[in-house]
Amino acid sequence: MDQMPQISYNRDHKNSYMIIEGETDNIGYEEQMLRENEVRMLLAFYTVEMNRKIQLWYEITGKRSLRSLVEQDGLSLENLQMILGAMYTSLRGVRNYLIPDDHLYLTRDTIFFAKSDRNWEAYLCWCPFPLPPLSEQIRSIMEFFMSTVEKERSEVSDLCRELYDMSIEDASIDQLVELAAVYHSKTAGSLDESREQDFHPCESDRNTDTLSESESIISFEHPLQSKDDNMQKAKKLPTLFKKPEAGVQFDLLSAFNNKMSELKQIVNDYLSRIFGKPAKIDARQIPDEGIIIFEPDDDYHEPTTLLRTDDREFMGELVYIGSGNESNYLINKDVFNIGARDEENDANLNSPVVSRHHARITRDENGYTIQDLNSTNGTYVNDKILSYEEKVVLKRTDKIRFADVTYKII
Numbered sequence: 001m002d003q004m005p006q007i008s009y010n011r012d013h014k015n016s017y018m019i020i021e022g023e024t025d026n027i028g029y030e031e032q033m034l035r036e037n038e039v040r041m042l043l044a045f046y047t048v049e050m051n052r053k054i055q056l057w058y059e060i061t062g063k064r065s066l067r068s069l070v071e072q073d074g075l076s077l078e079n080l081q082m083i084l085g086a087m088y089t090s091l092r093g094v095r096n097y098l099i100p101d102d103h104l105y106l107t108r109d110t111i112f113f114a115k116s117d118r119n120w121e122a123y124l125c126w127c128p129f130p131l132p133p134l135s136e137q138i139r140s141i142m143e144f145f146m147s148t149v150e151k152e153r154s155e156v157s158d159l160c161r162e163l164y165d166m167s168i169e170d171a172s173i174d175q176l177v178e179l180a181a182v183y184h185s186k187t188a189g190s191l192d193e194s195r196e197q198d199f200h201p202c203e204s205d206r207n208t209d210t211l212s213e214s215e216s217i218i219s220f221e222h223p224l225q226s227k228d229d230n231m232q233k234a235k236k237l238p239t240l241f242k243k244p245e246a247g248v249q250f251d252l253l254s255a256f257n258n259k260m261s262e263l264k265q266i267v268n269d270y271l272s273r274i275f276g277k278p279a280k281i282d283a284r285q286i287p288d289e290g291i292i293i294f295e296p297d298d299d300y301h302e303p304t305t306l307l308r309t310d311d312r313e314f315m316g317e318l319v320y321i322g323s324g325n326e327s328n329y330l331i332n333k334d335v336f337n338i339g340a341r342d343e344e345n346d347a348n349l350n351s352p353v354v355s356r357h358h359a360r361i362t363r364d365e366n367g368y369t370i371q372d373l374n375s376t377n378g379t380y381v382n383d384k385i386l387s388y389e390e391k392v393v394l395k396r397t398d399k400i401r402f403a404d405v406t407y408k409i410i
Contacts, residue, residue: 005129007109009388010057016374016388018043018058020105022129030099034126039097041090043112043123056127060388062355062376063112063123066141070108072337072357072373075148075156081180086113086122088177094124101134103127108144138176139167159183314396316368318347318407325350326405331368336361338402339373353377353403361394368394368409377403 005022031047038044043058064072066083073079087106094104105127112123131137142164149157163176316331329336329347338361339345340354349358355375362369372379372386379386380401386392394400400407 005105005127005131009390011372011378011385011387013378013385014061015059016061016378018060018110018125018388019055020058020110020125020127020129021053021055022127023053024128028128030103030126031128033097039094039099039126041093041122041124042126045126054128058125060112060374063114063374064357065109065374066111066113067108067144068357068373069113070144070148075145075160077156077159077180077184080145080156080159081177081184082120083113083122084173084177084180086120087111087124088173090122090124091173094126099126102131104134104137105129105131106134106137106141108141111141135167135170138173139164142167142176155183314367315410316363317410318400319410320405321399321408322406324405331361331363331409334363336363337373349402349405351403351405354405355403358402366393370394370400375403379403 005020008019008021010017010019034042035046043060045056045058048055048057069079069083091104095101103126105125110125110127113120114123115121132140142160145160146157146164149160151157159180162179166176166179318329318331320326320328326349327347329338331346333346336346337344337357337359338347338349338354339356339358340349340351342348342356345357353376355373355377357373358375359370359372359379362371369391370379370381370386371391372388374388380399381392381394382399383401394409396410398409400409
């Protein structure tokens with residue numbers, strides 16, 4: 001088997017590209033046909049030839065690779081069925097153009113997904129270089145699924161194991177889609193049945209006209225479905241104080257004091273990070289004023305020291321430095337996702353040109369690292385645009401721009 005094609009990434013101010021390089025004597029008629037006739041199910045590309053080596057530049061702006069999709073959204077029965085179904089639909093469409101399977105490069109890094117209306121579409125990679133058989137490539141994808149799911153037995157892990165076993169026997173992708181659909185329908189059916197069995201209304205303790213304080217409506221949606229589709233749905237917000245159970249005396253003042261104690265602890269923890277020693281918080285409410293007094297410890301007396309920029313702690317906070325309507329964000333997780341219009345993001349920006357899944361900052365013992373998630377309008381660090389899959393170590397006071405929204409990290 002010849003050496004696998006090399007993959008790299010590049011980006012200009014408008015588009016993001018995946019670059020595959022290899023050697024071939026003649027690309028053949030397919031390359032010309034695909035350039036002259038856009039095939040929707042394939043990544044658009046152009047070719048560059050240098051010293052008998054061919055580079056194919058595939059336009060991947062705003063799309064998510066299979067690897068990124070699984071890493072960001074995880075694997076469930078629903079999205080496994082969606083992923084395989086989208087791949088099968090695209091593969092069937094490509095075959096209608098009489099493109100042979102041995103010119104399709106299908107891996108977790110070369111299959112991309114994008115949302116069209118309410119459905120996800122898979123974009124396959126046409127490649128003229130020597131490639132493994134399609135069945136072997138599909139088997140590698142099933143191995144990737146198995147490596148992603150939890151080792152503890154579950155319906156998802158069982159499905160991935162069965163998919164892999166079928167791929168070893170060279171099962172077609174439509175057979176894999178059918179198996180995923182069977183698993184999904186079984187789970188959906190058992191879930192509906194369990195809901196019906198668990199619902200036992202009791203007329204003696206339930207007001208049939210309204211829901212009680214402790215009840216909420218749970219809605220299920222597809223993991224790959226855009227959050228935008230649900231932005232207008234009403235949501236039941238939690239209440240500060242729950243309605244007391246029958247026979248239990250409810251002391252509002254006591255509940256308020258408990259909440260203030262919790263607030264006092266939170267503020268103390270935050271101030272200890274700044275001053276190095278806990279400060280005293282007097283959470284007394286002043287009549288007619290409603291303010292909280294902050295009083296430093298009387299025995300805490302140290303001379304004021306002007307810290308140099310390099311001496312201050314790297315807190316990992318994104319501080320907005322623009323003039324728009326954006327917030328500051330403390331990077332309080334090891335994996336911190338930045339985007340827009342998605343409740344699963346840790347930082348949701350308001351700008352309409354920020355992508356739904358725009359960038360990610362990871363935190364470890366060595367500091368903070370940022371990478372662009374193949375956003376449409378790019379991520380910049382100190383005015384340098386990041387290529388897809390490029391990871392940059394952040395330094396304090398670095399300027400980070402997500403499309404047109406600029407932050408400094410401190």
